[in-house]
Amino acid sequence: MKVYGSAISSVTQKVLMVFAEKGQEPELVEVDPLKGEDKAPEHLARQPFGEIPVLDDDGFVLYESRAIIRYLDQRLPGPSLTPADLRARGLMEQWISVEQCEVSGPVWEIVRAGPVYDILRASDAGGLYPPPPQDAGAAARAHLERAFDIVDTALATQEFLAGAEFSLAECTWLPYLNYLFASRHGHLVTDRPNLAAWWQRVSTRPTWQRVGRVLERAN
Numbered sequence: 642m643k644v645y646g647s648a649i650s651s652v653t654q655k656v657l658m659v660f661a662e663k664g665q666e667p668e669l670v671e672v673d674p675l676k677g678e679d680k681a682p683e684h685l686a687r688q689p690f691g692e693i694p695v696l697d698d699d700g701f702v703l704y705e706s707r708a709i710i711r712y713l714d715q716r717l718p719g720p721s722l723t724p725a726d727l728r729a730r731g732l733m734e735q736w737i738s739v740e741q742c743e744v745s746g747p748v749w750e751i752v753r754a755g756p757v758y759d760i761l762r763a764s765d766a767g768g769l770y771p772p773p774p775q776d777a778g779a780a781a782r783a784h785l786e787r788a789f790d791i792v793d794t795a796l797a798t799q800e801f802l803a804g805a806e807f808s809l810a811e812c813t814w815l816p817y818l819n820y821l822f823a824s825r826h827g828h829l830v831t832d833r834p835n836l837a838a839w840w841q842r843v844s845t846r847p848t849w850q851r852v853g854r855v856l857e858r859a860n
Contacts, residue, residue, distance in 0.1 A: 642665075642667045642668065642696065642697065642698050642699075643667060643668045643669075643670055643696070643697040644656055644657070644660075644667045644668070644669050644670065644694050644695070644696055644697075645670045645672045645684065645687060645688075645693060645694060645695040645696075645697070646669065646670075646671075646672055646693040646694030646695070647671060647672060647673055647674065647693060648669060648671070650674070650693055650694070651745070651748075651816035651817055651819075651820060652692075652693060652694055652706040652816070653669075653693055653694040653706070654815070654816040654819075654852050654853065655706045655707070655709075655710055655812050655813050655815075655816055656694050656696065656706055656709050656710060656713070657669070657852045658812040658815060658816075658848060658849065658852050659709075659710045659713045659714060659717075659722065659809070659812055660713065660717070661848035661849075661851055661852055662719070662720070662722060662807075662812070662848050663713070663714075663717040663718065663719035663720070663722075664718075664719050665717055665718075665719070667696075672684055672693050672695075674693065675764035675765065676764065676765045677765050679691050679692060679693050687702055687704070688704045690704075692704065694706055694709065696709045696712070696713070698712075698716065706813075707737060707741065707813065710722075710809055710812055710813070711723075711809065714809060722807070722808050722809045722812065723808060723809060724803050724804065724806050724808055726804075728804075729803045729804040729805070729806065729808075730803070732802065732803045732804060732810075733802065733803035733808045733809060733810045736792070736802040736803065736810040736813075736814070737809065737810050737813050739788065739791075739792070740810070740813045740814050740817065741813075743784070743788045744785065744788055744814070744817055745817055746781075747780075747781035747782075747784045747785045747788075748781070748785070748817040748818075748820055748821060750777045750778060750780070750781035751778055751781045751782060751785070751821065751824055751826055752820050752824050754777055754778035754781070782826070782829070785829055786829065789829055789830065789833055789836055790833065792836055793833035793834070793835045793836040794835070795835075796835035796836055796838070796839050797835045800839070800842065801839070801842075801843075802814065802839075807843065807846075811843050814843075815843060815844065815849055815853065816853070818830055818840060818844075819844070819853050
């Protein structure tokens with residue numbers, strides 16, 4: 642299988658994390674958004690919206706990271722990352738939705754309001770990254786404070802987002818929280834004891850150590 646994406650991209654890391662948890666390794670074809678490669682004609686032929694990642698499974702092409710990870714969980718051998726219990730599965734889907742609607746956007750606002758914005762603007766694709774609103778970082782932090790308070794309460798009575806088992810929900814959350822730490826906003830996680838304990842459990846998994854540390858090497 643081929644994955645078209647970037648090893649330091651949060652959305653690509655979701656996909657790579659599922660491969661790692663399954664004990665598999667795809668062929669990663671680097672598509673660098675900072676060079677505008679995601680908007681190149683050859684990539685648009687795979688992904689007409691000009692985004693990453695894209696999965697190519699023997700000619701079957703699939704895009705959108707959350708769709709890809711659900712597909713891979715069914716497609717690949719290895720332990721299931723979707724709970725068998727209906728209620729636990731519902732919780733997994735709930736927290737994936739929370740990541741999509743309440744977490745990923747504010748994390749991006751925090752990241753681009755910091756030093757990484759200068760890197761984006763100086764890149765070959767700098768014109769695609771307009772300056773963030775002046776108060777975007779503060780608003781994003783306030784939004785995440787509330788969201789993280791909610792997840793901290795939920796994690797008071799369970800080890801993982803879906804309950805007793807590591808699931809696809811963790812695969813979607815890990816990259817964004819990793820970017821918070823890389824952007825010196827890890828205190829938003831560590832200030833909350835249950836969320837901090839969860840982060841310690843999931844971020845020390847050998848699978849994430851392989852996938853997530855690429856961001857440290859890139860800095």
